[in-house]
Amino acid sequence: MATLYDVCEKTGLSTATVSRVINGSGLVKEATRERVHQAMKELNYRPNQAARKLAGGKTDTIGIILPLLDNGYYVKVLRGIDNVSTKEKLKLLISFYHSETDLLDYLQSLCREGRTDAIILMNNTFFGPDKVRELAGDDIPIALIGQNGINEGMDSVLIDNFQGAYRAVTHLLENKPQSLLLLTGPKDNHDSNKRLEGAQQAIQDASLEIDVKIVTGDFYHEGGRKAFEEYVGRQNALPEAIFAFNDAMALGVLDVLAETEKRIPEDIQLIGFDNNEIGQYIGLSTVSFPMEQIGETATRLVAERIKNKDLKPSSISMETSLIPRKTTR
Amino acid sequence: MATLYDVCEKTGLSTATVSRVINGSGLVKEATRERVHQAMKELNYRPNQAARKLAGGKTDTIGIILPLLDNGYYVKVLRGIDNVSTKEKLKLLISFYHSETDLLDYLQSLCREGRTDAIILMNNTFFGPDKVRELAGDDIPIALIGQNGINEGMDSVLIDNFQGAYRAVTHLLENKPQSLLLLTGPKDNHDSNKRLEGAQQAIQDASLEIDVKIVTGDFYHEGGRKAFEEYVGRQNALPEAIFAFNDAMALGVLDVLAETEKRIPEDIQLIGFDNNEIGQYIGLSTVSFPMEQIGETATRLVAERIKNKDLKPSSISMETSLIPRKTTR
DNA sequence: TTATAAATTGTAAGCGCTTCCTTTATGATC
């Protein structure tokens, strides 16, 4: 494969000059620049990335670490990341983590092996900010998406779970239902807990006489169905309004409701969270957050930081929006 | 950040020896190996990837080039790729292409910049095998998934569209409908054409008196709906059996059928192709191909090839399976 | 013991670039 030297030979120039035109450094005569470009094209030459990096250059690559793509959610974020990385001519080195061990390994390997110029870490629930910094070393900027987003010294993009849940519940309470069920995610889940806070605040602010029950789910369809089924079995009554903390569980609730003679939304209102594809299809009311924008923002953040290491890290919170559809009034 | 020299200094060994233990070359005394490992751990040392590559090593990275993740299909393939790349300790450099220009650029950049040890190229409909080889150069193995899979000299994983369509139609014809509609993909689409061949073969083999119509769709929900709607308008009659060449279009057909008093599957049978998430949810009969396995297979292929450049390229065809659900009898 | 093979470690070149520091070419000024 052609190297810089081949280009030098072909043009009779030195490596310094050729390198300058590759990097667009400007201190080259126009005619020379063209001569070099011509030679590069003829040789089908592309600069070797490893050599560039080693000689003190950049990798033009950002590392993305995210959980396994088990729902459309991450795909959308990825699309956002792709949108801006394409513009910025950045390559994507993507690692999907399945466990804490994986995450640790990926973080170290992306950060300390000189593979990337920056990292976007998504939904890390395993390590605190200090640990992340320690693992990553200090040479490489990191942007966080979601979860552990609250921390100094790192860029982060957060989802406003509180506000989203607040809106969902407020919407549900507009018709003054007598009873409300909150179907949460796992107990130690950060998103879930924030949503719970938002929901509770909305209930309080509505100052209604209402019977609120909380049932713990697991963010999965099946789990949501079971949790709701059991709840209904125990209570022997259906709530008039249900806020499932994500759409997957809302779908589970719907399964149970389908075996009932209750009408939706006339008798029972249901809202989810996530705006997933199936919910969209069947007309589930939900709360959506701008996944694609989140990816874009995070990528923009690191792209800026690569260009200017001294920039102050910033924390950006993304607003959610209510999407009322057929399962609420 | 710690370098090899730091490890040398700490252990009093030469770079050669330390490098040997890093690469597990075996010709090092056990005690020495441990000493080195210890030092590496203490220094939190990781070998610089660029330097390794430059010195003649591997990148431990494979490049993945695939269309924008606009459906669950690619995500599953990606999961398969992840499954085996994780095992093989390979990193993933992923590029999503939006156009022919993108694809060309990604191919060149992944292949000629020394960023990866191998490439997996998915659903390339733009370049023929020769062009791909030319763009990639000869130093790097490429595996193809789908579409242009038929070519010598490159590993490829193909989907047996013919057989899948054959099965779908055969299933549809079991109840001897009087009329059958084939809702195809775009006219120049390889997958679609193969499916059409399979469908036609199945019709022929069934040797029934049947009225077969072909309508061209675009593989999208909306497009499928429209194409079907127009067809129905023209014909002023509904076919008794419909094979939509993918699930998205089948969903579109379903939309139209919903405004009709016909019962499914009693009056009209419908089958799709893809086994997508929504179809799964609503009980659409379909043909599924093992996406995850396809990704795994392709990755295994390139992983083997990296280890042994002389292996003969192989072309593997993956079978589809019929998934009868509620929209067929 | 001593020669000889095998195991272990070291030396140094070089992978393909970038960049600092010089050198040389080109103009501008008086």
Next chain:
DNA sequence: GATCATAAAGGAAGCGCTTACAATTTATAA
């Protein structure tokens, strides 16, 4: 036409590794 600033190009070191090849140590056998 000589002087000096500026633009353009070249020389060479060095980034952090791997790997021939060479040197040394250790084990084995006669």
